[in-house]
Amino acid sequence: MSENSDKRAQFLASLTKSQRERLSHIDFKLYFLGELRRADVVDRFGTGPAAATRDIALYREIAPENLELDSDKVYRPTPAFTPLFEHNPQRVLTALSKGYGEGSGELLGGEAHPMLRCETPSSLSLPRSSILAPVSRAIHRGRAVKLGYTSIDSGRTERELVPLALVDIGIRWHVRAFDRRHKQFRDFVLTRMEEPTVLEDSVVHRDETAECDVQWSRLIELELVPHPHHPRPEVVLMDYEFPEDGVLRVRVRAANAGYMLRRWSVDCSNDHSLRGIEYALWLRDPLALYGASNAQLAPGYRDPRSDREIKAL
Structure with a gap:
């Protein structure tokens, strides 16, 4: 980290939590939507126009190279833009696709709206x-x-x-x-x-x-690798953030292992015998699942010491 970046991080850490939240929202709007208006801060946090102006001024003071005001009085990210905050991809996608956090409407029973045109699968089974x-x-x-x-x-x-x-x-x-x-x-x-x-x-x-x-407390490390029979292994490497050794290590609770492997469509057979492009990953050591209560839900898994079938819930 450069000396300038270190000072910037220290300054951000000295701010109140609410100030950091507002600055992070400004950063988000510039980074992912390419524009920022004063009303964006007002609508999101319920502050007055003067307070929103101060927040934008503070952001400009911290990162003057990140934004510029165009002729329509809209702030745009510059070519030199570098985000001030780390934005979690899962939260970003949720915000973009569902609009959560864009005001109090959803908390009051109103409907949140996506920030972009997005399509997400409907949940067919939700509890009352x-x-x-x-x-x-x-x-x-x-x-x-x-x-x-x-x-x-x-x-x-x-x-x-x-x-x-x-x-x-x-x-x-x-x-x-x-x-x-x-x-x-x-x-x-x-x-x-x-x-x-x-x-x-x-x-x-x-x-x-x-x-x-015990099943909840026990953590299992799963070693996932590109499926040996996938027609395009280079695509698998692009889809998943593999480390240099080519093994994606994921820790899950034993109580959830079978569910997660089925959800991810991981081939858990000993001889990577499942076929189909949906099986992009193979569990390198299926014995890692031994003793997990729902291991037999994992695609292709066979308990080496038992023929016991998992009971339906």
């Missing part, structure tokens, strides 16, 4: 707020819930669960929870729950908490 709210409260406060649950194996039953975490597996959301009926940690699909009620007076014991969930 009346289901999600008590479950999320229970997770946050460390409480148990009572609810009706319909599973493929058992049909509808009454359950007492101690929910630990929400998990998004791409096609649906589920809850990792301790099931008091079976005395073990399991996954429960939110859309299959009915009338969850937080049990305020029910004591949650230590063996019902995340610290005792």
Whole structure:
């Protein structure tokens, strides 16, 4: 880092959190949309025009080479523009495609709008707020819930669960929870729950908490490489940020490993036998999945010591 960059970083660190948020938004608008108006700051943060003008002036003081005012009174990034902040790609794509954070409308029940023309797949399976709210409260406060649950194996039953975490597996959301009926940690699909009620007076014991969930606590390092039979390995290298040794290492919880590998379409067979361009990656050491409770959900995986099938949720 150059001396100038170091001083700039120190100055940014000395600002208040709210000041950094406003400057980051200015940086974002210039970097990803190529324009900035004073109204952008006013609308986003609810400040007055004078305060927005001060924020833009502060940004110009820190990085005068980053922007210029055109004839339409719109600030544009210069050819020498260098972002002041690191912008997380996932958050950037969410903001561009859904418009979250562009005002208070979405918080008040209004509709957020994309910043650009974007197309994202619709979620076909989302839980109702009346289901999600008590479950999320229970997770946050460390409480148990009572609810009706319909599973493929058992049909509808009454359950007492101690929910630990929400998990998004791409096609649906589920809850990792301790099931008091079976005395073990399991996954429960939110859309299959009915009338969850937080049990305020029910004591949650230590063996019902995340610290005792071995599958949740165990982290597995997956070594992913380009699929040996992919017709264009150079494209795979472009699609994924491989390190110099050509091995993409990803750490996941054992409780989620099978879900994630299926979501990523990783060939987990011993002999990379799955075919199709959807299998861009191969799990170099399938034995890394041994002992993961849902390993058999991973494409092509075969448990070397068991023929046990994973039970439907």
